[in-house]
Amino acid sequence: MRHASAVKRANNGTGHAPRLDIQGLRALAVGLVVVYHLRPEALAGGFIGVDVFFVLSGFLIIGSLAREAAKHSSISVPAFYARRIRRLFPASAAVLVAVLLGTVLLLPQSRWQGISADVLFSLLQVQNWHQALSAVSYAGATGEVSPLQHFWSLAVEEQFYLVIPFFFLGLVLAARRLNRAADTFIVPALAAVALVSFAYSIYLSNNEHTLAYFVTGTRVWELAVGGLAALVPAMGILTGRRAALASWVGVAAVVIPVFFLTTDMPFPGSIAAIPVLGTALLLRSGSAAAAVPWSASRVLSLRPLTFIGDVSYSLYLWHWPVIVFAVALLGRAPRIREAVLLAVLSLGLAAASYYWVEQRFRHPSSRNTGWGGHRKVYVLAMCSAVLVTVAAWAPWQVVEVKRAQLSTALSDRDYPGAQAWSERPAAVPAGMPVRPDPSVAMQDVPATSVGACGVYDPATVPDTDCWFGSQDQQAPVVVVVGDSHAGQFVDPLVAVSKKIPLRIHAMVRNGCPFALTPPRSADTVYANCSAQNAITAEKIIGQKPDLVLVAGMREDGYRKALGWHWSPESPLAEGYVQSLSRLRGAGLRVAVIADPPYPGGNPVECLQKHGKQDQCATSAAEALAGTDTLVTAAGSVPGVETIDLSRHFCRDGVCPVVIGNVLVYRDNHMTNTFAKSLAPDLAVALRLG
Structure with a gap:
């Protein structure tokens, strides 16, 4: 019965008595996150503020459920979910609506x-999985990052909340069958969950650390550690000065790592244990340490910190959209003075959200605490979710109408594209709208963007896949190999094949130049790029x-x-020479296409922002x-042909974003519409037909 008594005695911070130091700890956690997002170079490990929040949530929620299970031998699931909805949903819904409004008013339609x-992913509490599968780095804001990316951590908590009451119900049922007290099983079961999740976190962080950062399973142990901190007794050793000293050790374990940890490390693996255990120690020692004037708990209980702690949830919700919208408007990261203003603005929005939204819904009246009150909460939440969904559908549909134009x-007479600058220039009618519309340019992609044809892996993609063009098995075969810039030329060749039968085999891997020397990159996804190229070369032969x-x-494009x-010892040029030499050594005809000019900035967003094409052009020199x-490299391998189409992109020292009424770029890639307009000149340059 030792664990049973542990649950009954461990009420520090999870009972009804207020813990001001917990509010101060919330302030510390959200402060780390806000500073990290505003100035990531100043606080590279500030993201661990999220880990502090996870431990805090486990401490409070698991502690509360454990006491309920111990007292009533049951868990009221409807009441638990109603409390969570009242606590979290109103403020998050307000932010989602505000982000939609800001998007329509401030951001280009392409966004x-x-x-x-992202609004729907956030509303459904699956933003973390969306981020994980999108392999998005959780670093500082840029003009293109989602203003709702930070909802990933809320999704992790919500997914945990979906499961944890049933976890306790299972323990209660097991206890009834064995005629034991429910809280007898809580600590051992929770410890087992923590150990399994921690082991999984270490494994995934060491193998797929970007994925590990976002997925739920790698974070459950942090919440479980918080729960254990609430339930495991202090054994009588954390009292007075010892507790005060422990509180400062806990603060140090949270604060010191922020200066050394980075998102490039295998996080949250084993290294996350430092701030997680530090937070747990601070929480566990807090009540006893509060009696000592010099303890960290007393410092964290100061009113300025507790105020920020009070509004910390809303501050977390508001600060990231504020930063992202500011970066989009400024076109750069905020400077120090601007960062301070953004922090103040975020705090003001958080305070307004706390008093006018959070507090209005958080505490129900006595007549709304029964099942009828819970049902009302569910109905209102569902109705609000429907309204948010409708609000998200409207801007989506505006762009969807334009996307239909891509098909x-x-x-050719109205939209000659590259043919406007061909040897026999086509006339360019005036007054025609640009195509593709800039709002959908990012969706104007080549055929290799579908399925595995843009991430070609010779070990997994069958030789019968990724063929385009003519169905005539006797037609000449053209293999296109290289990175995503090579994939741009598949559709022009398909266009050629409509007049001159060709079978096109795309062996394209985005971000993987066809060289036999690997890049220096922290991204393990591309560590095997050169090895795959060697296999691909043999398949081509x-x-x-x-x-x-x-x-x-x-x-230079790869650097940008x-x-x-x-490395100087293994340069890219040498890798290209090796791969080209293999193909030529096998007697194959090999042609290299010079990379199209690299545009400055984001041509699509520039065009939407300014509307004037000349403001978005890039000098040919740049x-x-x-x-x-x-x-x-091609010049040093005998017999390799070189094709240069840059005259179709630049004239008189300027590379415009629109040529022949066609938008040239979607980012650093051509739009597929413009690429296809190169088909006639590409056929001539390659002597096809």
Whole structure:
């Protein structure tokens, strides 16, 4: 019965007596997160504030449920969910609506559908899985990041809340069958859950740390540790000065790591145990330490900190959209003075949200505490969720109407695209709207963007997949190999194949230049890129195609877009020479396409923001800066042909974003519409037909 008495005695911070130091701890946690998001370079590990919140939630929620199970031998699931809805849903719904409004008023239409989808992911409490499967890094805000990305941590907690009352109900039923007290099983069962989750967190963090950061299973142990901190007794040793000293050790374990941890580390694996256990120690020692004037608990109980703790939930909700919208408007990260203003604005919104939204719904009147009151909470939440969904649908549908235009064939006479700058220039009618519409340009993608054809893996993609063009098995075969910039030329070749039968085999892997030297990157996803290329080269040789077309982003482009570089001992040029030499050594015809000019900034958002095409153009000197390493390598391998189509992109020292009424870029890639307009000149340059 030791665990039973533990639950009964462990009321520190989970009973009805207020714990001001808990509010101060909330302030510390949200402060770390806000500073990290505003100035990530100043507080690289500030993201661990989220881990502090997880431990806090476990401490309060699990402690409360454990006492309920011990006292009543049951758990009121409807009452539990009603409390959670009243506590969390009103403020989050207000933020979702505000983000939708801000999106429509402040952001270009190209962002509308993505953010509308994020509203639904957040509303359904699955934002963490959306982020995990999108492999989005949780770092500082940029102009393109979602203003609702931070809802991932709320999703983790909500998913935990869905399960935890049934976990306790299961323990209660087991206790009844064994004629034992319900709380006899709580601590051992919770410890077992924590250990399993912790082991999984270590495993996944060491193998897929971006995925591990967001998924629920790697975070459950943090909530469970908080619960254990509420339930396991202090054994009489954390009293007076010892408790005060323990409270400062706990603070140190939270604060010191923020200066050393980064999102590149295998987090939340074993290293997360430092702030998690520090938080648990601080929570466990708090009540006893509060009697000592110099304890951390007394410092955390100061009114300025407890006020921030009171509004911490709303502050967490509001600060990230404020930062993202500010970055989008500024076009850059906020400077120090701007960061301070954004922090003050976030705090003001949080205070308003706390007093006018959170507090209005959080505490029900006595007549609304029974089943009838709980039912009213559920109905109101469902109705509000429907209204938010309808609000999210409206901007989505505005863009969806324009997206339908992508499937409509354009007239070559009205939209000549690259042919406007061909050797025999086509006339360009005036007054035509730009196509594709900038709001849907990011969806104007090549055929290789569907399925596995853009992430070609020679070990898993069957040789019969990723074929395009003519169905005639006797038609000449063209293999397209390289990264996503190579994939841009598949659809132009498909267009050529309508006049000159061609079978096109796409062996394209986004972010993987067709070289046999690996990039220096922290991203383990691409660690095997060069090894896969070696296998791909052998597969190409075995196919004996009529032409191998190789393309890839410039080395400077990789630095700009992905932060990658190659070592002096294993340069990219050498890797290209090796792969091209293998193909030529097998007697294959090989052609290399020079990478199109690299646009400055975001051409799509610039066009939507300014409306004037000349304001979004890039100088040819900037767009063609740096050496095209693939072209250089091709020049040193006898027999490799080189194709340069840059004259279709730049003229008189300027590379515009619209040519022949067609939008040239969707980001650093061509729009598929413009790429297809290159087809006639590509066919001539490659001597096809």
